[in-house]
Amino acid sequence: MKSELYIVRHTETVGNIEKRLTGRQDYELTENGVKSVLKLTKRLENVKFDAIYSSTSGRAIKTVEPLAKLNNLHIQQLENLCEMYFGIYDGWKWEDVNKIQPEIKENQNRINEIYGIKEQESMEEVANRMYDCIKNIAQQNIGKKVLISSHGVAIEAFLRKIINIPFSMRREEFCQYNTALNKVDYENENFKINILANLEHLKQGEQNER
DSSP, X not given: OOEEEEEEEOOOBHXXXXXXOOSSOOOOBOHHHHHHHHHHXXXXXXXXXXXXXXXXXXXXXXXXXXXXXXXXXXXEEOGGGSOOOOGGGTTOBHHHHHHHOHHHHHHHHHHSOOOXXXXXXXXXXXXXXXXXXXXXXXXXXXXXXXXXXXXXXXXXXXXXHHHTOOTTSSHHHHOOOTTOEEEEEEETTEEXXXXXXXXXXXXXHHHHHO
C-alpha cells in the first residue's frame, strides 16, 4: 500500500514581500497570502486527509489550518520541516546582505543554491533532514492521505534529493512559489512525484475574481 503525501509551501508573508531570507524568522501573512490560503483550501476541500503535519513556523501552520478544521485534525508540528537556517543573515533583507556579501546572491543566481553564510545550514543538510522526516511520516501513514506544510528551499531540496536532480537543473519547474502544491506517493521504500510545484488553484481563483 502507498502513502499519498500532499506537500505545500506556506502562503505569502510580509517577509516574502520585503524580500527577506525568511528562514527560522517568522512573519505575518499578507492580504494576498490570506486569499491564497482560501484558494488552496478550496482546491483540497474534497480530499479526506488522515493526518496533517507542519513545520513549527506560524506561516506554515496558518496555511493549513482551514484544512485541519475541515478534516477535524490536529496539526502535528515538526522542527525538521522548517526552512533552511540562513545563519547570521536569517531574517535579513537581501538588499542588506548584498551590501556585505554580494557574492551570495550572485551564486544563487548562477547555480540556484544559497551558500557562503556564516553558521548557515547547507543544502545537503536541509535535504537530508527533510528526507528523513518525510520518509518517517510516510512510513507512519501507510495507506493514508497526508498533508504536509513546509517551506520553499526545504521542499525543493527534498524533491530534488528523491530523484537526484541538482539545483542548477530545471529551475523553474521545481521552483516552489507560495502555496505551490506537490503530490508525492511513497510505496515499497520509494518516492514518486505525481504533482510538482502546481499553482492551478491560484489561477482558478483569478478567473473567479474577474
